Amino acid sequence: MAFENWDFTLVIVVMVLTFLFRRFLTTPREVSPESIARVNALIKQKSVFVAAKSYCPYCKNTLITLFDELKVPKEKALVLQLDGMSDGLELQDTLQQINGQRTVPQIYIDGKHVGGNSELQKLKKSGELQLLLKKALA
Numbered sequence: 077m078a079f080e081n082w083d084f085t086l087v088i089v090v091m092v093l094t095f096l097f098r099r100f101l102t103t104p105r106e107v108s109p110e111s112i113a114r115v116n117a118l119i120k121q122k123s124v125f126v127a128a129k130s131y132c133p134y135c136k137n138t139l140i141t142l143f144d145e146l147k148v149p150k151e152k153a154l155v156l157q158l159d160g161m162s163d164g165l166e167l168q169d170t171l172q173q174i175n176g177q178r179t180v181p182q183i184y185i186d187g188k189h190v191g192g193n194s195e196l197q198k199l200k201k202s203g204e205l206q207l208l209l210k211k212a213l214a
């Protein structure tokens with residue numbers, strides 16, 4: 077019994093150390109200026125830009141908020157599912173280089189970085205998101 081508890085503790089310790097190592101000691105891959113220019117152009121291509129991953133629940137929530145609740149017209153938005161793209165990792169590295177955020181979703185409205193789903197939901201609650209979208213889609 078006592079051993080089982082130690083096993084569990086060890087697993088937790090390894091998970092925490094792995095997280096800390098990945099979070100603080102690994103640097104993102106170098107990305108080329110061309111890649112930065114390409115991603116900046118993608119961000120500005122439509123009024124709304126979302127970089128997502130198909131299995132990500134935060135991304136699903138963001139897409140529901142934008143398209144189902146706030147009725148953003150699909151043609152006004154560029155949604156990239158990074159996990160379905162051969163250069164998805166490079167795009168994610170480049171986004172991280174541009175705005176410092178690693179996680180998805182990454183949301184831009186009118187070319188401006190909004191953040192992830194939690195920031196989007198906060199903006200929706202305050203009513204700011206609706207105003208931002210109204211301006212961006214006008």
Ligand SMILES: N[C@@H](CCC(=O)N[C@@H](CS)C(=O)NCC(=O)O)C(=O)O
Binds near residue numbers: 129135178180192193
């Ligand atoms: N607080 C973030 C959480 C987002 C998050 O944790 N996303 C996960 C996927 S569900 C992620 O990006 N993990 C790293 C990765 O996929 O590279 C938000 O609200 O957007």
